[in-house]
Amino acid sequence: MLTEQQQQQYIKPSRARTKTALTGRMDEGTELSLTIAHIVQRLKGSHLHSQIERQAKECLHQPEIKLESLREDVRSFLKTSGWERKLQNAVYRELHIQLPPSHPTAPPEHLKEPLAYMRKAQASWEKRVFKSLNSMSTELGVPLARMRPAVEQKELANKWNEMGTDEPDLSRFRPVYAPKDFLEVLISLRNPNHDGSEDVSARSHWGLIQVPLNVRDIPQLRQAYSELNLTTGQLGIDDHAHIHPDLFESEYVQIGKKVVVEQDSAAAQQYSRQGCSTGLRADLWALILNSTNQPQDVMHYEQLKAGVIQHDLLVDNLIYKDVKLTASNDDYYFVFEDFLYQVLLCFSRDTAVLEHFKYNSATPPKSYIQGKVGDEECAVVYPPNGVIPFHGFSMYVAPLCFLYNEPSKLYSVFREMYTRYFFRLHSISSSPSGIVSLCLQFERLLQTHLPQLFYHLRQIGAQPLRIAFKWMVRAFSGYLSTDQLLLLWDRILGYDSLEVVAVLAAAVFAFRAENLMEVTSLASAEAVLADLSTLKVMPLIQIFLFATAI
Amino acid sequence: MSGSSDDVVPVNCTIKPPVYLQIGDSKTETAHSGVCVVDVSLPFGKPVNVEEITFKNYYTAYVTVRLLRRSPGQEAPAKWSTALRDLPLMDNPHTEGGSQDYYSIHRTQMQVEADHVVSIRLILRQPSSAWLTFSLEDVKIFPHMEPDPEKEVSDWLSDLTLVDHHPDLEGLPDPQTVSSSIQQMWALTEVMQTNQTTASIGRFDVDGCYDINLLSLT
16 A cells, blocks of 8 residues: 555655646646556456567567567567557557546545435436336246256257247336436436526526536537538548549548558547448447457357356346347347347346446446345346346447447447447436436537527427437437448547537437427427438538537 | 555644635625635644645635745744645536545645645635535645655566656655656555456356345345
């Protein structure tokens, strides 16, 4: 344990350089060293580490490696053979999921979520969900988990690739919760220290979310999303059939090919901001997420599959039901039903997902085997990955099926997307990409730039968030046509943020504003916005961000 | 989890109740105050050389630190001086960012030497009317200690790059101690990390058994 004086020993010299820095947090030099140390520890002992070591040893046989310049020669070998790039990508991936540097005395729960009232709200929401799962288990007489008998295991192994043909009786099962239940919880979120007593004023917020989080407005978004501006080429706009490909598309695709050849994560992420072409998207996304499909990944997937075959979980039925209710009913995704089972059932068994709870405000549910409550040796997490699926969960996976047809690769990409982005859409936190911030941002954008529309909808009892929430919780999956959805998700990856989802939601309202001004009830407002399958997302986002008068 | 260890304990100080300042007649005034003064008095007769002030924020936007110092020996009266003016704790006083974060103010950030300090005054400002109250919690004052010459170096981090440092750091530790301090700072981040589950090898069952009846609700 580092003593206070030893800490200060370290802080003192770097702070001597930055005497004028008026911040209570550590300065850049300290932060950088900590980050480096942290990442070194994370990567040490990883498979990549041992691979690079082996490569370095093997290259010693090569004639161009000279003893007198051993270090430089090995380094340049690793560079030319692409291993340095792989290491860079791994480091880049670690930077994405690293916790921001924080104060030494900050407890772990503060790192998950700094605001006490949000932690409390998340905890009580979780308790509700767990209770609901428990009562479902008791009512139906189905245990949360059980070992499958050998006969059943064999049967399942045989029909692994066609689980969709099964028609189990799922009528007794119901989803643990639906997005609208979660919305009610978000609406009731209150900061006990927030003064809400003020009467209607210029600062009044007309929307449903009543927590004062900092969200960006159009001028700030214009700066942050500058690659989406009117004068920059975009896939989703400038690859339209009417526009000659030589004007933008051909060259852009060539650049994309180079990025894939270079195997550079950071470049791929930057590239994705202007969209990925269909042919390159699978490789580019895998690069951005640093999702490899090496033997050890395939092995890991097989291990998960074995876990599915061995044990039967109650949440499996929830997954079955969800897929049957949502993806199987969708014109675009029903063909992927089997894939969805293969991915989601394995996802539930993956304990590697538990890592993301360090930075997720949620906490995985706990249980004890064989009823030995309180015996910590018998404590387990349920489900093994700590994530209880809700109605619509399978829609996070479905669009990815268009990109990857190998289950272990599809799985690997989905898991990374979930642990980087999607988990924020169904947990209560103050993160700028969290669902609470997205809802608030959507409402603020609408109130600021389409006040007449917002006011009208509010008057007729059609609060805009009640309509837009279901889009945002699923990151629009299942509401947009697939090619448009993938263009949207390109930008989520490119900007490493879900903000663009809130912007699109506001842009959709702006687009249909004229029709919405005519409606006189919530039902008719819903009808106007029921079908988004013909929308082109990039023009909508671009116009909303860059052509709105301020 | 506390960052302080057995070696350096915070000074035993008395934190007076915060005084919220009002304009005009304070008796009938119901408007929220935007300025609050917290006096922290150090043990009588024992002036402290302050190394660091740590606290947890509760909706304070800016903090100003004033020090009452008395030079030793002479009969000079104690004098107030401003060590730090309007340090921003919240990016935007109207929104949540930084509102419940943990902070440290180190002596090198202060504009005067924080030596022979008798009393500390923290002036808190919260200009936004969005909040019902604001304060600082858990204020701790850490005294300056002489550097410890003994250092243990973790061997498996011995090839970490050194932090670049300014050549003319007089009176401050040499590069070797700085580099070993980096390693210990690293150890601190490790402890800061949440404990991972025991199932890091991928097994979710306990000896092959995963029969569960109910989730634990505690």
